[in-house]
Amino acid sequence: xxxxxxxxxxxxxxxxxxxxxxxxxxxxxxxxxxxxxxxxxxxxxxxxxxxxxxxxxxxxxxxxxxxxxxxxxxxxxxxxxxxxxxxxxxxxxxxxxxxxxxxxxxxxxxxxxxxxxxxxxxxxxxxxxxxxxxxxxxxxxxxxxxxxxxxxxxxxxxxxxxxxxxxxxxxxxxxxxxxxx
Numbered sequence: 073x074x075x076x077x078x079x080x081x082x083x084x085x086x087x088x089x090x091x092x093x094x095x096x097x098x099x100x101x102x103x104x105x106x107x108x109x110x111x112x113x114x115x116x117x118x119x120x121x122x123x124x125x126x127x128x129x130x131x132x133x134x135x136x137x138x139x140x141x142x143x144x145x146x147x148x149x150x151x152x153x154x155x156x157x158x159x160x161x162x163x164x165x166x167x168x169x170x171x172x173x174x175x176x177x178x179x180x181x182x183x184x185x186x187x188x189x190x191x192x193x194x195x196x197x198x199x200x201x202x203x204x205x206x207x208x209x210x211x212x213x214x215x216x217x218x219x220x221x222x223x224x225x226x227x228x229x230x231x232x233x234x235x236x237x238x239x240x241x242x243x244x245x246x247x248x249x250x251x252x253x
Contacts, residue, residue, distance in 0.1 A: 075190050076172075077164060080139040082121025084146070085111035090120045093239055094213040101146055101156060114146040114156075118163035119213075119253055123235075126165055127244040135247070136168030163253035164190070167245070184218045184234055187250040191222070191232060206232065213239060222252070 073079070087110040091098055098116045106112035115121065118141050129137045142162050149157035166187050170180045188206065195201045209221040211231055219233025232252040235245065 075138075075193060077138045077140045077166075077190075080122060080125045080141045081143070082118070082125060082141060083111060084115055084144065086113055086115045086120040087111065088113040090124070090243065091116065093242055094119055094123075096212055099148055101148060116145050116147060117253060118143055118145065118161050119165075119251060122163055122165045122251070123243055123245070123249065126167055126249055127246075130167075130246045134168075136172065138164075138166045140164035161253060162194075163251065165249055165251045166190075167247050167249045181248060182250055183248075184232070184250055187252055188220075188232060191252050212236070 085103065085106065086100075088100055088102065089110075091100055091113060095117055100113035100116050102113050122139055122141055125139055126137050140163065142160070144158045145161050147157045147159060148155060164187070166182045168182065170182050170186050171177050173179070192201070195204045203225050205223045205226075206220040207223055209219060209231075210216055211219050211233060213236055214231065214233035215236050219231065221228050222230040222232055230253050233250070235243070235249045235251065239245075240249070
């Protein structure tokens with residue numbers, strides 16, 4: 073919040089079509105009796121909900137959006153209770169201008185390094201920032217060359233990057249979106 077983000081709370085049920093765009097290899101838990109077809113799968117990522125919130129805001133002329141969410145994702149696991157493992161996750165998205173409109177600051181669109189700075193500031197709060205690193209890597213939903221894997225002690229724990237341009241239109245986004253999870 074200190075860095076200009078607003079907290080979002082999205083549904084734990086998502087559209088499997090949107091999930092397949094972002095995570096083609098994901099195996100979501102599909103509900104036998106969903107309340108709606110676009111809410112028929114349990115989320116394996118917080119990003120579909122956050123990207124939906126970005127689209128919602130952009131459709132209401134909000135060009136600068138900075139959102140984060142802390143919530144659970146649901147993963148199939150035969151060893152977990154009821155065959156579903158719940159994992160706490162943190163995700164965020166930014167789009168629009170890097171700073172609030174001000175006549176003293178030139179207008180500039182957000183980029184990968186703006187969000188990387190926000191994530192690094194967040195990791196500093198853990199008191200163990202030295203255990204985290206960013207390694208260039210490619211993800212199907214992220215722009216090649218503008219994405220990285222987040223590592224803790226050399227083990228992958230998440231992603232940061234710019235949404236792939238081919239997905240922007242499919243997801244209904246009106247500008248470049250940078251995200252992390």
